[in-house]
Amino acid sequence: MRRPAPPEGRRGRPARLIAAAALLGGGLVALGTPLGPLPPLGPLLDPASGVWAVARSAILPASATARLPGLDGPVSVVYDRRGVPHIFAETEADAYRAQGYVVARDRLFQLELQTRATTGRLTEWVGPLALPADRLMRSLGLAGVAERQFAQLDTTAPDHLALRAYAEGVNAWITGLEPRHLPLEYRLLDIRPEPWRPEHTLYLLQRMNWTLSYGQLTPKRERVAALVGPRAADALLAPWSPIQEPIIPNGREAPRFDFTPLPEPELGPGRLALDPVPTPPSTEGPLGSNNWALAGARTGSGFPILAGDPHLELTLPSIWYEIHLVVPGVLDVYGATIPGAPGVIIGFNRHLAWSFTNTEADVMDYYREAVDDAAAPTRTRLDGGWRDVERRLETYRDRDGAVVARDTFFTSHRGPLLREGDAWLSLRWTALEPSRTQRALLAAPKAENARDWLTAMEAFAVPPQNALVADRFGTIAIRSTGHFPLRPASRGGRVLDGSTSANDWTGYRPPARMPQAIDPDQGYLASANQQPSDPLADSTYLGADWRQPWRAIQINRLLRARHDWTPEEVARLQTDPRSAKADFFVPYFRDAVARLSEQGRADSIVVEAGRMLGTWDLRYTLESAQAVLFEFAMEELTTRIWDELGDDESTRAHTPPSALLPRLLEDPTNAWWDVRATDVAETRDSILLSSLRAGFERAREEHGPPGTVSWHWGNVRQMQIHHLLRIPALSALDVPNAGGTGTLSPMGAHGTHGASWRMVVELGPKEVRARTIYPGGQSGNPASPWYQDRLARWSAGELDAVSFPVSPEELLANQVSARLSLTP
């Protein structure tokens, strides 16, 4: 049926055409243009290759084939049910190529974010917001150091080959990346991945150096000395820990406490001196690690067991990626790698297992330099002559290439030359010196016994680590390994005169002089970032401001108690909620309450708080109300005692570790107990009681009356595992953790750091049995079932039994989730 033609007046009216065209054109332009920080909506919402495609790339195809240029032969990758790729290659280089490929497949954004963070190029993604972080990284010149280190490598050296092979793998993935496989973060930021260069791996290692060895002892000590005098500063940042439970066994069955009174604070000049760069978080934080190894004499099976759990910032995706690399006759290693680094960092092979804790050594010094031009130095004075200063112009750009800022940085022959008021300070730091750390990390996993492993690790430079190893032949060993500077002065932590080379380091400690122990009589070895050697046995300066020994005390107490440990029981120890710290401090609180009660002056709050602590089993279980009270009381105690150093955590020049408090607790009238803001002279008991009262009142104010679930530790403090971009919806927030400051699964006030990887390995003569877990999952894709699939088990303290196949065929069909064949 024909319809009548439209009226003549409506036909061909240009206004309608213009309106339609304008609306269409305008709409398309608007949808294709970024709106402020938002990416263009058109490409983002495209259902074929827009953000929705992230859902499809979240699931690996059951079987896939890809070309990886540069391969020497075919490589088979089998993903098990936990998303762990088992890589079977014919050459070592191929294994690293495939590793680069699969890591990029799962964690591409993380790879690039780490690189940009170290090179100070985050402004190119997010603009001026990232300028402070970029400035800090560029001022230290970490990227330049990494590039020089790579340039100095022999092109036939194994680490050079590995870095190149890994880069080829990453780039093969990036090159073949279809728009629909672009990770979510790239879409949200409207960016594209950059090619990976071999030196990017070394950037990553520099980032780890920054995290783990950027101790800043000198600025801390200077600031403390300015406030309370040099004598007190030296005591607060002492080169020996007042509680000795050293890594290297000292023949004692219990920790040794130093109750020597702490030097009282003197009135310093009050000026907050020497703050050229920000200092890291307080030592009270849980950034630290545990590892221990049991010899056969301590285990039920008679086989050695090694356990390790490094404590780092927890993120989604995790800092770790689990992988298995097999090259017949060359390499068969399983464990945790950091995305961006070839090989395995912490793990095991068919013969041995190893893990690290941070040594916390002092590996940096500041030098006050005499310069020729105070405004823009070109030379520094040295031994009566002059040394040239290198000048570097750094330009920060935004995503459009526009200049955000420019800086000029100076570098002396010692390191970065930083301006501090009228002075120029050189920073010498082992991280900025030549290093063969990568070579050590690649060689050690090929060792077939513990002694060979230690030998391979001798090349390890930074960050210094307590390297623990156990082998199937029964040997257990530990060595605090890395570059420990040999200083002319007896200790570090002071600004040195830069005009003379007499103050320069004379080298590094040789391996034979590093703290170490092999097969000790006690039948086990353990480290938890405490001072490695008892100063009574080895007084050589290694560092100061040692981390809390509470975890070490608890580990030693538990391990000493038995000779029939099983892997399952060892795994449970990693989340043991008992607090050695509470064990020490709670009696002091209770005694103070008892003394007050005897005098008839105790109020109801103090009595109630004392009663609560008196009934506590000293365990940070999720239901514990006493843990809440104790943590709050300790925080109040810290604020009151160290008021001379600042009013609160954010403004305090330094928060001395709680391990120093025994030196005060046996000295009830020490001036440190006095709170300067009050007219009365406080003493130990009054501060303990006021802290306990304030802790109780704070808990009641924030969480209601005691006895309710809101007082439960699990409801008061939880882990906050943020996405790398800190997007809450992509993060895992409020994750329960049965631990607090000082427990084996530690958690600080912010809940951002904790056990980033847990591993227990039993080394039988014929079979290696391992369990692992980390808080997150293998995939960086938030829509993937492997994004955070391990989180609940990690939170519950469970570990997964791992598959450790010799060949691809050894994995049963029901253990395989995906296969990938890589061909040249």
Next chain:
Amino acid sequence: MRTVIRLLLLAAAVALGTQAVGWVAPAGVGLLWGVVGGDTRRPVLVGAAAAVAGWAGLLVSHAIWGDLGALLSRLGGVVGLPWPVLLGAPLLLGASSCGLAAWCGTEACRFLGPRRETVS
């Protein structure tokens, strides 16, 4: 029936076009549809409906071969919107761009082309 067939063909064109050239495909298909089918009944509505169908099909494929639910849940949290609104956004975008382009094509045809009679 003819309308349904046209709609399905258009939806297929939108889906395939989006796979090939991206999010501007509905506009291109709509424009062409406006030119060749502008004299059919409700060309704008048919174009918009076809775009919805075509893009919905693509989204369904992500649900079949991927975990669209997990993604919607995450994205909903990122942008602070419930998942139905989130899912509706691309459909609205496809419908509006295709419908608008169809209108544009129809008007262009009317303005530039010879006088025609509308058939149903």
